[in-house]
Amino acid sequence: MPQLMGKDVGPTGFGLMGMTWRPHPQPMEESFKAMKASIEEGNIFWNAGEFYGTPDYNSLHLLKAYFTKYPEDASKIVLSIKGALKDMHPDGSPEGIKRSVENCLKVLDGKKSIDIFEPARVDKNVPIETTLKALEEYVKAGKIGGISLSEVSAATIQRAVKVTKIVAVEVELSLWSLDVLNNGVAAACAEHNIPLVAYSPIGRGILTGEIQKPEDIPEGDFRRMLPRFQPENFEKNMDLVRKLQDIASKKGCTPAQLAISWVRHLSKKNGNPDIIPIPGATKAERVRENAKDVGLTSSESEAIESILKGFEVQGGRYGGPGAAHMEG
Template sequence: MTATISNRPVGPIGFGLMGLTWRSQPASYDDAVKVMKRALDLGANLWNGGEMYGTPEANSLHLLEYYFTQYPEDKDKVIISIKGAAGVAGPDGSPENVRASVENCLKILNGKAFISIFEPARVDPKTPIETTVAVLSEYVKAGKIGGIGLSECNAQTLRRAHAVHPIAAVEVELSLFSTDPLNNGVAEACSDLGVALVAYSPLSRGWLTGQVRSLDDIPADDFRHLFPRFQPETFHLNLKLVERLEQIAAEKKVTLAQTALAWVRAHNRMPGAPLIIPIPGCTTVARVEENLASVELTAEEMGQIAAILKEIPVHGNRYPEVWEQFNDL
């Protein structure tokens, strides 16, 4: 049976655009297009971007417009999910801001690509989710966007939103470092409602690439220095988990990143699981090819990993407190 999102076939692994436009030195558009093209060729047809991933003049939308100017024939091959409706001081799901955000995204894309899913970037605690979703439903009915997504919501919010208009996908952080959605009711709600679970940061901001061995491996201007899991008092503790997981990858003769992505995808086989699609960020063709290699974990390997996760806890919250307050609302 073919997996679908918004009634469109979707590959087992998606592609996150954030790293191509939201870095201190973003990739040139021509280099980024090569990465995107290779990802699509290998079956990663769920592309996830954001209005806030970059500057107002150069973000995911601008890159997408550039890509589809070069490859207009790919327009109907890609499922595009865009996060927007962010506010200056946090999420802003007010009708005025949601409309302004959607209209801005449509303007930038200039008809070159279709927004299959539009999702507010986090839940606005000041605006009922029903109000936000009702506004977006107007755009779905008008045919301007294909569907509605949510980001970092809890199970109750998802069910409330879905009662107003069907939700196509929920984007939450899910990785070997962040397993909460599997246990806090979000995955269960997605399964009950037929909502896809889009797993962002499946490589845990680089932890699960095996490329980060010390804090010196992270550029001085990298935003990860703000995150609790990358602080001097927690770094060495979290590295212990990486080192144990690397043993599983080495025995399997695959990379740690491939093991981590296979772990996320393996949950699709669990009884009662929703459709789960990891969206790793890739900035090079080589990394795309590594991440999209076909790797499957056996039940025995999944058991070994479960034992490691039970033995070695992750230290530090996912986000600094200023951002953590807007998660799981």
């Protein structure tokens, strides 16, 4: 069982991103039910962001409201918060770290401690050593429990571990985002016994099979801006989805369960570190669905590997400014 901050966090985490957080007037009670279900399923690693929403109402406000209503749950959860962005650009300066951490603590209002804080992206204008030393002061002061990294290169991991203890590394990993398995990131995490937190394990929803054409993505959804969801790439990428749907259908599980179980079962295999997928969900029933490990037989694993070897995903993971903030 993967451990974070001294706790068994369950084989699947819970991403409180846009999938759980909803703008007003979405009733918080629906989100609360999903959050409760996550605890009931034993998935107690929660991942949120200072920027998941607006400055006046984001995932931190949702967390404050939840732990105000259910204070008994605060000690059960390992909470990781992403921040250190200014106007959606990385700010890893000591001033930027101070602004972000202090703001997160202010919004949470003591209802839940920050177990892990992670800069959402590497600030290419500030040495990672400077960023981490600023965060380490908050660890020493007891204001955050530990430091994580997000979307970093293997080289940055190697630099970071020389400065402070890194408790996790968050990266995108799914059946259509395999980069970290091949670019040294997973290997660096394994070398230093750092759990890898896999966001978007169902490929930003594409691997559920519920999105059949670009028009199925709601207006205003940021996925409409991502290269992989553009019309010239979308249909080619659907070839992978359809092949995986066929395996899921024969197995008697949902495509999402297949995708999440595949990520989960990468843990400790082929030199990998512990891997914790963090799917998001809006409803309790979807949380329970995602938490079910359907297992993979050797023949199913081989079939999936064969599909992946014969398929090249079309389009980058991010475009525009988002791509500019990626390492590597």
